[in-house]
Each structure stands twice: as C-alpha cells, then as structure tokens.
Amino acid sequence: MTNDVRSKSMDPACQEMLRACEKSGLETAWDRLEKQQPQCGFGELGICCRNCNMGPCRIDPFGEGASRGVCGATADIIVARNLLRSIAAGAAAHSDHGRDVAHAFQLIVEGKAPSYCIKDPEKLDRLMKEYGLDSPALLAAAIMNEFGKQDGPIQFTRRVPPQRLELWKKLGIDPRGVDREIVECMHRTHIGVDNDYVNLILHGLRTSISDGWGGSMIATELQDVIFGTPKPLFSEANMGVIKPDQVNLIVHGHEPLLSEMIVAAASDPDMIELARNEGAKGINLAGICCTANELLMRQGVPMAGNFLSQELIMATGAVEAMVVDVQCIMPALGPLASCFHTKFISTSPKAKFPGATHMEFHEDTAGETAKEIVRTAIKNFRNRDPSRVQIPDIKTRCMAGFSVEAIVSALGGSLDPLIEAIKSGSIRGIGAVVGCNNPKITQDFGHIGMVRELIKNNVLVLTTGCNAQACAKAGLLQPEAAEKAGDGLKGVCQALGVPPVLHMGSCVDISRILVAAAALANALGVDISDLPAAGAAPEWMSEKAVSIGAYVVSSGVFTVLGTVPPVMGSKAVAELLTSGAKDVVGACFAVEPDPVKAASLMIEHIDSQRRKLGLA
Template identity: 50%
Template sequence: MSNEYLKFDETAEALLAKAQRDGAETMWDRRAAQKTQCGFGEAGVCCRICAMGPCRVSPVPGKGAERGICGANADTIVARNFARMVAGGCSAHSDHARDIVHAMHHAKPEGPFKIRDEKKLRVVAAEWGVEGADTKETYALAHELSNMALEEFGKPFGTQRFLKRAQVDRQKVWARENVEPRAIDMEVTTLMHSTHIGCASDYESLFRRGMRTGLADGWGGSMIGTEFSDILYGTPSAKASESNLGVIDAEQVNILIHGHDPNLAEMLVLAAQNPEILELAKSKGAKGINLVGMCCTGNEMTMRHGVKIAGNFYQQEMCIITGAIEAAVVDVQCIFPALPALAKTYHTRFISTSPKAKISGDLYIEFAESTGLENATEIVKLAVENFPNRDASKVEIPDFKMPTVVGYSVEAVIDHLDKVVNSQLEDKLGTVKPLTDVIYAGVIRGAAGVVGCNNPKQVHDLAHIKVMEELIKRDVICVATGCAAQAAAKAGLLTLEAKEKCGRGLLEVCERVNIPPVLHMGSCVDISRILQIVNLCAIERDVDICDLPVVGIAPEWMSEKAVSIANYVVGTGINTYLGVIPQVLGSPNFTKLLTEDVMDMLGAKFVFEKDPIAMVDKIMVDIEEKRTALGI
C-alpha cells in the first residue's frame, strides 16, 4: 500500500493487516482474484440480452466479429448497455423515493412517522396546485400530497411536476429535444422495452431515451425523495458531527446503519433512545448505544441527528473488521453480499431488512412502514443482547476521527450565504442572490458538485480529495453528496479550519459566512439539492443553467445510479466530469455523442479524465470560458 494512499486513509493499512490475521476476506482479496477484467465488457461491446448470445463484437474495426448474431453493431450494443445502466440507476433512486412517500402516507400525530417540516409540506403542496395548501389540516394535506406523489410514478399522461421548477430556457431545451420525463415507472419500462432484442438499434435514439429516464430520476424520483424526506424528517441545518472509524466506541453497543433509505434508520434512532433499552444496555456492561452511519444512510442520519459517520462505501468491511460492531443493519443499495460471511469471523450480527435487498447469510428482519418502530426496537434489542459476546482480543478500533460540519440543505445554504452581503441586515433576502453576486464579482470563480462512489480501480478517496483540495485552492466552492462527501469529511474538508486551504476569494467568503469550503449536502438522492441551488442561481440571473460557471464531478463512481446521475446532470445543462471512464469506448460514435455531440442537444457534455489534477485543469478552463461568455 502506497504512502500516498495512507495520506488519505490512515485507517486502511492496520485494518487490512488485521483482516489477514483474522482470516477475513475483503474486497481487495476479491479484486485480486478477478485478475485481468474482461476487455470486451470494459469497452461495452459484450451483449447478453438474449439467449442467442452472449455476443462479443470487436472494439477495433476489421479485427474480429463486427456484429452480434442479430446484427447489432458496437454502436447499438454500447448504447443499449449504457441505457440499461441508466434504467437501473433511476429505478434505485426512485424506488427509494417511493418508500419515503409510503412512509409519509402512514404519518400521523401519535405515530413514529410525523410531519416535521410543515412549512415545506405546504410549500410543495402549493407548488403542485393542491387546493387549500395553506389552510388544510396538516396530516390530511400530507396524505393528499403523498397520493399525488405516488401518481408521479405511474400516471398515464403528463410530465414530472417538478420540471416546472427549472429555469424557463432549460424547460424549452427539454421540450425541444423531447426529453421531458413522463411517469417515472413509464420511463424505466419504456427504456427496458427499447433495449430488448429486436427493438431500437439507433444509438442516438437510445441515448435520448436514456437521457429522459435519467431526468426522471433527477427531477422526479430523487427530487421527490429529498423533498419528502425533509417534510417527514425535517429539513437539515448545519450541525457538528464526527467522521471516520474512530467514531466506533469500545465501551458502547455499536450499531452500524448502512444503505440508503432513511425510514428504517429514523426508527432505529428512536429505538436507541428508549430508556428501557438503554437500561438493558447498561445491564449488559455497556455505557450506552452508539449508532454509526455508512454510505448514504449515514449521510441522512448525520444531517438530521448528528449521528457519526463511520465511513463510505469501501469502509463497510473495515467497520466490521474492527471487531466492535454488535449489529450491521442494512436496507438497500451498495451493500456487499460478502458482509454476512465477514460478520461471522467476528461476533457481529448482520441484519438485512428490505425484501428488495434480502441478503442471505445471517438474519432477516423485514421492515415495514406500518410496524417500523417495532421492527427497529427488535433490532436494537438484538444488538444490545449481543454486546457480551464481543471478543476483546479481536477489537482494534483505529484512533482516527475528524470533526465535521454537515447538513447544508438548500435552505441552510441560502441562510448562510445571505450573510455575505446582508450580514448587517435583520431581514435577510432569503435568496441565492449573495451566491451569484460573489460568483459574478469573481470572488468565487465558480462552483462544483462533487458526488459519487468509491471504485477499487482507483486509490480510494484520493481522487475525491485531490479534486476538492485543488478546486478550493482555485476559489471554486464545492458542494458534496454521497461517498464523496464522506471522503471530504474524513480528510477534514468539512471543517471551518479547511478555509486555510482556500484561495483568497473563497477564504474571504468562508470567513464572513462561517462555512467550510466544501458543503455537505447529503446522500446521493440529495444531488437534487445541487440541481435546485444551481437552478435558483440561473433563475436569479435570468440565464440558462448551462451558462453558469458550474460543473458536476464524479471522480470515483462505480454504480448504475451514478450513470443515471451523470445523465440528469448533463441533461440539466451542467458539464459532468467522470474520473472512471464508462464502458462505452468500444463505440467511437457513441463516445463522441457523449463527449461532443450532446452539446448541440443540451448545452452540456460528459468529460472523461482519470487524472484528478488534469481534471481540475480542464474544469478551470471550462469555468473561465463560461465566465467570459457571461461577460464577468
């Protein structure tokens, strides 16, 4: 393991050595066992969507088969594979949102699911045209709005309601290019139909359908997931927390919450505060109950409750390897099927809870909105009962944790940035004007949304951190979600002290507003927050989103969700930089469509760049060109 790697994650070396001593297999062992990965798959030219195949066509013309058995060429195969990744990613994010809406349908004053942001409930209801949005009884309104939201998944006619939020020129682009998303489930189903054997072969047509499905995620499922989570659980505001594996407490019952859907996690927070369960923990020799978060459930819980962040995607195994986790509780997405076997090396109980992500190997306790608190209470009790089974000889908790400031919702960002120009006013503007002012004045050169996963094809977290550190040094403010946000947390970039790493302009803003230079905006679903704040800036300046000096970046992405995200960010008019090249290079035509031709359609494009410093150099050229075009 290189010193450069250890600079960014000092927890890794000791815990991987411990795993070897304990006989525990990790992702790195499985990565080595893969040896050389399939070149056809890497190029995107392997097709297995019918039983005549799998067919592999040559990414090099004139060398090997140029068409599959049905006649599909590299352009078609690559475009179909890419489109199906978009469909998978949209499905994951949007089904998450559906679960949130279901929980809101169960909300009632005396139950565990309550309306905690009534103001946002009424704002969204008015936005969607609900009669009596400002006067109707709270829970009657919530149930009516949840029914309307469920219709967004399957309504037979019309487009997504949240599209009307977009700056008017962007709406015109979507209409002109026929990429306005209709019902979310319709877009996914139609795209899967289009990519079936014997259907679409035109790669541009497939791309457009994929783009529409991606936009159904960003301006549909993800935006619903974010807004309705805020209504149900509270809109986040800035708060202190801690990050990295040092947040695990040797003297407490440690429960790892891992996944993406906050419904279960919210109930676990309530159950862990139950006085009877806390007394039970003390009777077992523990000082208390310590919930720690992993991946996007961790982001959701830290934003709303200050739950400490144990780590991001690749640390899910390391967390168990510490030997101090009583229960690893998971819901959906980004969960290694290898975790139950790893947990058996220690005393940890692995508990899966979702019928959509039932993972064999240990316990399954199904979570349902109607019985949510009861399910969570059973899980917490099980973890507490497991505390005496911990083997002290196997406990090794890294002494690394970082203070972290989290919880920058759109509302929180506006509240803080208002102070840049209105610090002496009692009545702040409550708009993004201060943000656009400092960008247009050149105090900040631009903004970057840094998002996405970890990927063992790269040194973990290194690209995330290098990109963010270089951007803030060059006066580009960063907003981050998902595993990228957790990488920033572990590296200390979500602290007020990180302003010392900034250029002069961004340093001044951070000092005046008392914010970190990298703002934690939440989970991967919450990239919709990034869309909204950029969109508000475009509305404020009366320009299309594609004209603003902003970029999207996924330095270490790996999932289908990331492909859907990249599509909707580009579709929104924001150039999107990918540090891992998608499996498209087997089709030069489709690659050119993504990286060049799409500019004529949507005013934004995909940019592939593995080297993080080279990526930042390209981003700065991009941002300065946008500034010049705006005359600023």
C-alpha cells in the same frame, strides 16, 4: 495491484484496518478485485450483449473478428443499449427509494404509520402550493401518481429555467413518470426494437431526468417533510467514532425510514438502561454510505466511513450489529460477519443477503422493529471478544446539514450574496463533486485530490454521497478548511463561518444541487448550462451514478468522470457523450482519472462560462 495498503486507500484508518485484515487473512474488495484480473475487455468496452438467446455476442474491438451480433447489432447499438440499461437500473434504484418514502408519507397522512410525524410542516405547505393542492392527503396521492404518470410532465421538472424546459420539450426528453420511462428503456433494448444509438441515448437522458427531477427529488423533499429539513450542525467522521466500551450499532444503506427509527430507539432510556445492564457504557450509533449521510444531515449521527470502508468497519470486531436496507451493501458482509460476533441484519423485503438475519421493516410497525433491532445489538455485546477488537483512533470533526434552505438562510435569506461573490470573482464558480468509491482508484484519492484543487482555485464545492464522507474524513468539511481555499473563497467562508465544501446530503440529495443550480440560473435569468459550474464523480462505480451523470449533463452541467464508463467500444457513442452532447443539451462528459487534471478541466469550463457571462 500492489499489496501496499497506501495504494488501496488514502484514509489512514482504512490503511490500519487493511493491514489488520491482511494479518488475519480476511478478504476485502481489493483482494477480490485482484483476483478478477484481468477483467473482461469486452465488458470494459461495453461491447458484449446478452439481450437475447441467439447470443451472447461480442464485437471484436480490433476489427478483425465479428463486427456485428447475430441479429446484426453493431458496437454502437450494443454500447448504447447497455448504457440505457444501466441508466434504467440506476433510476430504478433512486426512484424506488423515492416511492418508499412517498408510500410512508401517504401512510402518515392517513394515520397508519404511528411511529412517524411531520417535522417540517412549512415545507409541506410549500409543496402543496407547488402542486396546487390544499391537503396533505391530496399531495400524497398526487406524488404517488407521479411515478406511473403515462402522459404529461412531472411536477418538479417545472423548477428548471424556462430555456431548459423548452430545450427538453424540443428534444422530446421532458419526461413522463419514471416507471413509464424505465419500462420503455427495457422495451427499447429488447432484441429488435430501438437500434439507433442516438435515439437510445436520448431516451436515456429522458429517463435520467425522470430520476433526478422526479424520483430522487421526491425522496429528498418528502424526507425533509417527514424528518426535517437539514440545518448546519457538527459531528465526526471515520472509524474512531466506534466506541470500545459501548454497544456499537452501525446502519448502512440508503433509506432513512428505518434508520431514523433506530436513532429514536437507541436513545430510549429503557434501551440505554438495558445496555448498561449488559455491561456497556451506552449505545453508540454510526453510519456507512448514504444512510450515514441522511442521519448526519438531520441528527448529527457520526459517520464511520464510506463505501469501501464497510468491510473494514466490521473487521474492527467491535460492531454488535450492522443493519442494512438497500443499495451499496456488499454481499461479502455476510461471510465476514460470521468471522466475528457481529449480527448482520437485513431489513428490506427487497434485499436479503447470505448470512444475514432478516428483521423485516414495515412502516406501520417501524418503531417496534427498530427497538427489536437495538435490543438484538445490546444482547450481542456480551459476545464481543475484546482480544479481537481493533479500532483505529482516527476521527475528524465535520460540519454538515447544508440543505438549499440552510444555505439561503446562512446567506441572510436570499441567494444574492452568493451571486455577488460569483460576480466579483471571490467565488470563481461551483463544483458539484459526488459519487462512490471504486477499488480501481486508491480510496478517496480521486475525491480529495479533486476537491483540494478546486477549493484552492476558489471553486465552492457542493458534495453528497461518498465524496462527502471522503471530504469529512480528510477534514475538508470543517470551517477551518477555509485556510486551504484560495483567498476569495476563504474570505467568503470565514465571513459566513462555513467550510469551503458544503455537505448537501445523500445520493438522492443531488436533487438539492439541481434545485440550487436552477435557483441560481433563474435568479441570473440564464439557463443552467450558462452557469460557471461543473460536476464530477471521481470514483463512481454504481448504476445510480450513471443515471446521475446523465441527468446532471441533461440539466446542462459539464461533468467529469474519474473511472472510465463502458462505452469506449463505440467511437460514435463515446464522441456523442464527450462532445456531441454539448450541441444537444449544452453540456457533455469528460473522462479524466487524474483528479488534479480533472479539476483543471472543471476550472477551464467555469472560466469559459464566466467569460460568456461577461464576468472577469
């Protein structure tokens, strides 16, 4: 890796801050990646195992040394077991988020979480109808019960087209509760249990479905009920949203339960008055990672940056407090905060960090905790050293808030106009581009290269997670970006006044994309795998992304990965994922680090699905 900041990030604000960090000797993820070189080849190929204490074992990829672990496990078994454990961890992260929201919902309906209310009663009614229940309390109990369901299906899987459901049943992957499936992942991967790589991977698919159509979808649906279903709105993205003359409070992580309370507390007139008394012009709230997506989608709170921006945002020296909950929060933030006046505040009982002040969040006292956090940030304003402040003057306008409900409403009340545009070829197909940053790829390069190529070729892009933030920073989430789209897509976007890339929310909100795909397939009377649609995670890094990839493919969507998953040590597993899966679930993975070539693979797939549907 070179020291040239352009090879590290294509975001000019990040480039500016990378130069600043280099100048002041502050270490970032890119430096640490460099210090990790060469990374472990066994790990990269997925052929090391430490599932028991006869190991650790590793397989010689060149066929000259050990071909089996002490227990006799082959590369196929080890790679499949490792993959299953990653899916379990990713599904657990998403679904525990879903559980927290479900728990909050239960407390709200019981009147035990006074800081919250129900902002979308219509959606609540729809969910009660879907579950066949007539009271919010019964719905809350039924949803809590979904997580640990020992037998029988989980409700939202019944949203898929009948063909898909039949296929899942035939394959034995129509899942039970996500907790049940995750426990079984851990059981199967224990020494001497499941040693058939196909059987292991099939259970991985089942577990991932219990995340995508279970835990994650519960998170999205109940967050909409509690905080409101997103509607189109405008905001801004990138580090220029940090304000030099205000108290800057940055929220980072994933769950909106606390951050929504912080939004409320930061707009409290008493708090604003307090900030003025401390010499600030006001309180400025901005987000990182999926907390940013959640708050942008519903409240229009600006986004300071995506995953790889987190250290650089703190390094502006203008952050009074960075408040975190769970997932994608680098432990490096603690030591970095100590180089500035920044208060690094952890809030989840599940996630403590070295160097952080812990201000624990509980639903029943959420409002007070949020106020205490905002007060802490305000009081810290006087400790800011103006001589160390450097805020890149870079930000971009963006449009977000495209829930499925908002898309249907923008289309005039039904999906028919979208179906017609797909049939006529104005929209060639749909690309779902999601996922993280990974310093192995120039930050945002994979995202932006792919999305630009897709829209140029009339593929409407649906986005979530850190891809959405990359697109926002690059100006692709504004209606004017239609100019960068092919003529067909441009016409549709201009007629509707929407961008060619629709921001659908956070990582758990990939469930919105699943719902949209199921609704489209149902409207056309086909399976999801028949749709002219493809998915991609150009810069993925987290285990959540592994679970996402697995449930998207299990749902029938061809998916391209931009960073290589640790499965290449088993030819059999790699072949199953990249080709054999097509005969099983009607979709498979491809791995292509070049974003333009990856977009071409997606477009080829879209075109072949169009031909099969008899579309020009």
